[in-house]
Amino acid sequence: MTPPRLRPSAQLDRLFNPRSIAIVGASANASSFGGRFMQNLSGFDGSLYLVNPRYDEIGGVPCHAALADLPEVPDCVLVATGLSMVEAIVEEAIAVGAGGVVLIASGFAETGDAETAAVQHRIATRARESGMPLVGPNTIGFVNFASRGGATFLTGLDLEKGFDTPAERRAIGLVSQSGALGLSLAQSMNREIFFSHVLSCGNSADVDVADCANFLVDDPGCKVIVCLLEGLADPRRMEEVCRRATLAGKPLILCKMARGTSGAEAAASHTGSLAGSQVAYRSMIDRAGGIMVDDFEDLLEIAAFFSKVGAPSSDGSMVIATSGGAAIMAADAAETAGVPLPQPDGAVLATLAEHIPSFGAVRNPADVTAEVVNNMASLTACVETVLADNSYGLIVIPHPLAYDTATPRIQLLDELAGKAGKVIAMVWLSGWLEGPGAAEIETSRNLALFRSNATCFTAIRLWADWHRRRSAAAEQAPRLVEEAARSAVAGKLAAWGSSTIPEREAKALLASYGVPVTGDRRAASAEEVRSAAAEMGGRLVMKIDSPDIAHKTEVGGIALGLQGAEAAAAAYEKMVLAVRTAAPSARIDGVILQHMVPEGLEIVVGARVDPAFGPLVLVGLGGVLVELMADSVTAPAPVSASQAEAMLARLRGASLLDGFRGQPAVDRRALSEIIARVSEFAADHGDVLAEMDVNPLICRGAEIIAADALLVLGTREAEDAATSA
Structure with missing residues (x-):
């Protein structure tokens, strides 16, 4: 399957990294959109031009009648006018050769009105034809903190604080489809989390989240990319962005809203009713090396953590607590998240035993008691020894109370972690969320602040997992099925006279792809x-x-x-x-x-064609109870054999593959290759295929055979029409 084309980041450089900005609709009214743009761009490092035929000047700054009257071609055109004027302004920007346009006006396709949706379609088409990027409509604009470019009409952002923060602390690039939620995340600057960029794409008529994230992959000031996503017309483009980011060493952290999946009401196969796009998003992002976060509230803490940590020395962590209760909570959260807490031995055990009093706990989690924490020498000895042991990727220290005297201890921990080249995660347990010490932890280079144990240990697991998956993102597995087989099957499918291909013929077609059948x-x-x-x-x-x-x-x-x-x-x-x-x-x-067929474990392998993703392949526990069990994993097709093996490992019943009731363990590699072949079938013929089921695939050791199959034909156009209806 040919990877979807990404917009080269260089095409967005003039737009998002402008040296000149024109505000069309500039206004002397400070509360208007044009007036707010002017205020937020008052410190812009480049040239700022005002455009409005109603004014000769605004606040002593010359105002021009049209874009053509400017002394230079603007890199970025901000359109702060109503809907009725937008189309003409876009044409003018194209005519003068502007680097890009930002449309903040609402009332387009998001309203459901056919007439305004047609206007949006026309301006997006013209932008693409001309090669001029267009952001919006219905967007808040963007901020480039490196150039002091506050190209947004929104208030509530302490832009000056972000502009004045050292560049090394502006490590996170934020992309959001939702302007309001993007702003809410950006307000974390008030808690000392800063950004290289805040980009919002609104209706995404032209430039979308994938384009914005791809731009950040190549921006040297951005170290971590955060995406808040509602949906994409072509999700596979985001897979390519994730892969590029991962290979570049930049974690891309994505939170997808609109997770609900409506079942395929008319689905003929089990696959059709089970394969949802939300699980496909997760599989797609995972295999490309991206990181999916379920909860909006966790996004920035996890991103800030990733902006500070390097590669883990191990998956294990050490918890050092001053409270037995805090230690227990940390242990529970670590177990839930799947983060190992290796028990201390050697030098670590000896040092802890020397410094922890008898009423503490010399183990992991360690309850060092307040006695150790209040003794800087003992605290230093314990922390230094744990940090030096590569059995522990990092230390987690619960912080139960906010108090003024915590600063020296925070400074000490930051210093010790920096010397060791590691990070200490601090879990803020106090109900005083912004109490003394919180800002100091956030600003520390080697300390990461979390508001809950759950988020802390989730971040640690994601961190270790991301580094494991980085090499897999570069995988370009060769096809398993030869072109001659693909061509022959395509001809047979094209000549088929009905929508359903029953078992006997379906199995024959799958056999052409190397799938063993009865x-x-x-x-x-x-x-x-x-x-x-x-x-x-x-x-x-x-x-x-x-x-x-x-x-x-x-x-x-x-x-x-x-x-x-x-x-x-x-x-x-x-x-x-x-x-x-x-x-x-x-x-x-x-x-x-x-x-x-001899008794064995029954697996279902199938596919359906999703209107956005295209072909999706599904793997699950099969047989007649497949929908009742609903234990399945979905991914965009095709998948390689190793990716298929990873899908199998994510099944809740994956342990059944290792043998049960005297059955031999299933040959996972052989099964994974069959799954990969089915996925190639789906990817090759997604233009005519609607659904397919191979159920059951009976597995007994290395003997794996398809006992039944069903193919349902359709067209992408027909499914799109059904979905929109």
Whole structure:
């Protein structure tokens, strides 16, 4: 599958890193949008031009009638006018060769009005045709703190504080679709978390979150990228941004809103009802090396932590607490998050035992008591020894109380962590959220502040996991299926005359992709069943053969363990009667006979075509209870064998793959390769495929075989129409 094209960051450089800005709609009214732009850009390092034919000057600054009258071509044009004037201004900006336009006006496609949506479409089309980037409409604008460029109309941001902060502390680049939520995050400057950029894209008619994040990947002042995302027309572009960021050594931390997934009401396959886009987002971001955070409230603490830490020396952490209760809470949170707390030994054990009094706890978590914390020499010895031991990637210190005398201790801890090249995570437990010490911890280079144990240990787990996954982001696995097979299957699918491809034909097509399938015989009468059963011998499975029946079990269309020709013939008569009763309008072509496959773990592998993602591949525990169990993992197709193996590991029932009830352990590598082949089938034929099910895939050791399959054809256009309806 060809990766989606990203807008090169250089195309956005004039827009987001401008040397000249024009405000169209500048105003002497300080409370107007134009007036607020002027105020926020009063300290801009570059050239600022005012455009409004109603004024000759505003506050002593010359005001021009049009963009064409400016002494130079502006890099960035801020449009602070109403909707009716926007289209003409965009055309003027294109004509003069502006570097980009920011449209703050609302009332476009977000209203659902067809007429204004058409205006948005026209201006976006013109921007793309001309190569001039357009941000918005319905956006708050952006801030570039390096150039003192407050290109936003919003108030409530202490821009001067951000501008005056040393560049090394402005490490986080923030991208938000929502202007208000982006502003709420940016107000964390008041708690000493600072930004290189705050970018908002509003309706994303042209420039979207992926474009903004990609720009930050190449910006040297940004060390960590935070994205607050509602949705993307083409989510696969974000996968490429994550991969680029990861390879560049920049953590990209994403929080996706609108997580709810409405089921596919008309889904014909199990996959169609289980494969949701939210889980696809997570799988996609994970495999590209990105970091997904579930809770909006955790975003900035985790980002600030990532802006301070280097590579972990190990996954393990050491908790040093002054309170037994705080130690217990930390241990609980570490266990929930999956962060190891290795027990001390050697020098660490000896040092802790020397300094911790008998009423403390010499273990991990260590309760060093207030006696050690109030003794700088003892505190130094304990912390230095733990930091020197690479069994511990960092130290976690709960901070129960806010008090004025904490500053020397905070300074000491920052110094000790800096000497060791590590970070100490401080968990603020006091109800006085902004009490003495909080700001000092935030401003410390080697201390990270968290407001809860849960967020702290989640961040530690994400940190260790991100460094493990960085090398995987560069993986470019070769195709498993040859082009000749893809072409042959494409021809057969194009010639198929109905929307459903039943089991026998579906398995034949999958076999072309190297998926192992059961052999079968077709029979259309009791006599043909009797003859086939006699020739085949052994215990047999009989299935109804109908292009109109997706789920055979539900209509009495499966019989198991048939022994002998007469039993098979009797089962045929009974099955046909049952199916005709349950589905009187279904076409019945006969039955399919197969040998019984030995018992094994049943897995479902399937795909559906999502209107935004395109083909999604699903893996889960299979069989007739697949939807009841709902234990599945979804990812955009195709996936490599190693990515498929990672999907298997994320199943809640993954331990079943290691053997149960005397069954041999499933060969995960062999199963992963089959999943990868199914995913290539989905990716190759997503233009005509709607859904597919391989269920069950029966796994017994290295013996893995597909016992049933279903393909449902459709078109992307048809699904898009159904989704919009």
